Amino acid sequence: MHLAKQNLGPVADRGLKSAVGQFHFLPEYVVSYPTTVAQALALLFVEYNHAFGPLVEANREWNDDYRYALGKTPVNYAVQIDMVGLADEFLATAATMAVADVREFLRGKIFEIENSLAMYQFLRKIFRNGHASQFETRFDGTLDQVRQLHGRPIALLAITQPKYTAMRAAEFGKRDGETLTDQEVKDLSGFDRFFSPDEFKDYIATKGGRCEYLLYVRSSDPVEKLKKPKTILEHPLLGDPHLRRIIKENAITFNIDDPEAEYSARINDTKSYMHPLGMGYEIAAVEDLLSPGAKQYLVDRESFDYDGPRLAVPFAGYLQDRGVDLRSIENGATYLRAKPTKGAYGCYGHVRGSLASGRKFRRPLMQELDERGGTYIVQPEMPTPIVTNSHLTDGTEYTFIDRNFLGFDTLGGLPIFLGGFRALMSTASPEVQRGRVHGNKDTVWAEIVG
Numbered sequence: 001m002h003l004a005k006q007n008l009g010p011v012a013d014r015g016l017k018s019a020v021g022q023f024h025f026l027p028e029y030v031v032s033y034p035t036t037v038a039q040a041l042a043l044l045f046v047e048y049n050h051a052f053g054p055l056v057e058a059n060r061e062w063n064d065d066y067r068y069a070l071g072k073t074p075v076n077y078a079v080q081i082d083m084v085g086l087a088d089e090f091l092a093t094a095a096t097m098a099v100a101d102v103r104e105f106l107r108g109k110i111f112e113i114e115n116s117l118a119m120y121q122f123l124r125k126i127f128r129n130g131h132a133s134q135f136e137t138r139f140d141g142t143l144d145q146v147r148q149l150h151g152r153p154i155a156l157l158a159i160t161q162p163k164y165t166a167m168r169a170a171e172f173g174k175r176d177g178e179t180l181t182d183q184e185v186k187d188l189s190g191f192d193r194f195f196s197p198d199e200f201k202d203y204i205a206t207k208g209g210r211c212e213y214l215l216y217v218r219s220s221d222p223v224e225k226l227k228k229p230k231t232i233l234e235h236p237l238l239g240d241p242h243l244r245r246i247i248k249e250n251a252i253t254f255n256i257d258d259p260e261a262e263y264s265a266r267i268n269d270t271k272s273y274m275h276p277l278g279m280g281y282e283i284a285a286v287e288d289l290l291s292p293g294a295k296q297y298l299v300d301r302e303s304f305d306y307d308g309p310r311l312a313v314p315f316a317g318y319l320q321d322r323g324v325d326l327r328s329i330e331n332g333a334t335y336l337r338a339k340p341t342k343g344a345y346g347c348y349g350h351v352r353g354s355l356a357s358g359r360k361f362r363r364p365l366m367q368e369l370d371e372r373g374g375t376y377i378v379q380p381e382m383p384t385p386i387v388t389n390s391h392l393t394d395g396t397e398y399t400f401i402d403r404n405f406l407g408f409d410t411l412g413g414l415p416i417f418l419g420g421f422r423a424l425m426s427t428a429s430p431e432v433q434r435g436r437v438h439g440n441k442d443t444v445w446a447e448i449v450g
Contacts, residue, residue: 420448
């Protein structure tokens with residue numbers, strides 16, 4: 001969707017204590033969401049928490065698992081919703097729509113929802129302008145409410161050494177050997193302490209097996225394993241059942257797996273909520289997308305008299321619910337995107353292309369399913385809007401997504417819109433050409449408030 005030229009203002013740089021370096025942002029361009037959009041996202045957040053019920057039960061090892069994050073339903077205290085960027089025209093229309101209608105529109109515009117936030121200094125400080133940003137105020141307030149509810153401080157925990165090293169550099173700007181104090185952690189991230197695996201083991205030993213912190217666990221695999229899923233990792237914490245039980249009891253993030261667990265029990269970086277919420281379609285094999293006749297077509301394309309692969313009835317039903325033209329999927333006019341259901345975030349492991357293409361979509365998807373094991377979530381590819389910044393003399397053209405954050409008000413028992421970040425990337429970027437609009441060194445950020 002091409003939008004008219006718009007004056008987004010100048011691009012500025014924000015220097016933070018991070019190995020990433022400078023972050024680019026638009027200080028004069030602020031996107032304001034109407035109340036209906038914020039409320040619709042809140043309703044989807046409530047559904048998301050409900051969907052974690054069976055996922056947490058499948059992941060359960062001990063009765064006290066996640067005890068500080070369980071109420072009538074599991075409670076993800078903060079989430080990140082990655083979705084199609086909402087153009088001004090839609091935002092104006094949405095202000096007059098029923099919240100339930102906005103919710104259903106947004107249901108089909110969400111790439112995924114993540115329950116373990118990262119880059120806290122960036123999130124809290126990039127839009128500071130002489131005072132705390134909306135996100136900083138509301139996110140810090142959410143953490144304070146969790147502390148108040150349970151009467152305990154909150155610590156970050158990296159469960160592998162590579163993750164700890166990467167976080168020290170990206171989140172806090174610390175090189176190997178440089179000291180990181182608890183006060184620096186609090187000032188930059190909002191959390192009270194940051195544990196490495198060895199530090200956590202030593203801490204538990206000195207406390208006789210007790211943990212006095214709530215644990216905000218960063219359990220995503222290092223980039224090396226995301227790129228090469230058969231990479232063997234050392235698990236100094238989660239590989240030890242005694243330590244894993246302590247972590248699961250005190251974790252306020254639903255992302256703790258036994259490294260040897262069956263696939264069905266795993267919850268780390270899960271997208272298993274997407275199928276029941278109608279946000280994606282889960283498959284174990286490429287044939288799950290196709291009718292029996294289409295399976296024959298895959299085996300012997302030349303002899304099968306049909307101009308394209310037909311859709312399996314359940315997959316067709318999902319697409320119809322999302323308002324997608326079935327024929328456009330069958331003939332390849334609308335692309336599909338497939339992503340690992342568990343154990344990966346960002347664009348790692350994604351396969352994008354036409355269902356009608358064996359070489360460019362079906363074959364790579366088969367290979368990824370075999371390499372990563374488990375299942376994949378499939379969605380119709382969602383085009384992102386394009387806007388030209390008329391303020392810049394070169395007329396830079398951007399495409400953009402919206403990254404929104406919601407927290408849970410533990411006192412009122414309701415979700416709260418923390419704020420959002422519009423991620424804009426030049427349409428000439430190689431990443432955009434590959435269908436990847438995300439946060440990297442070339443991204444320009446704009447604030448979303450609501």
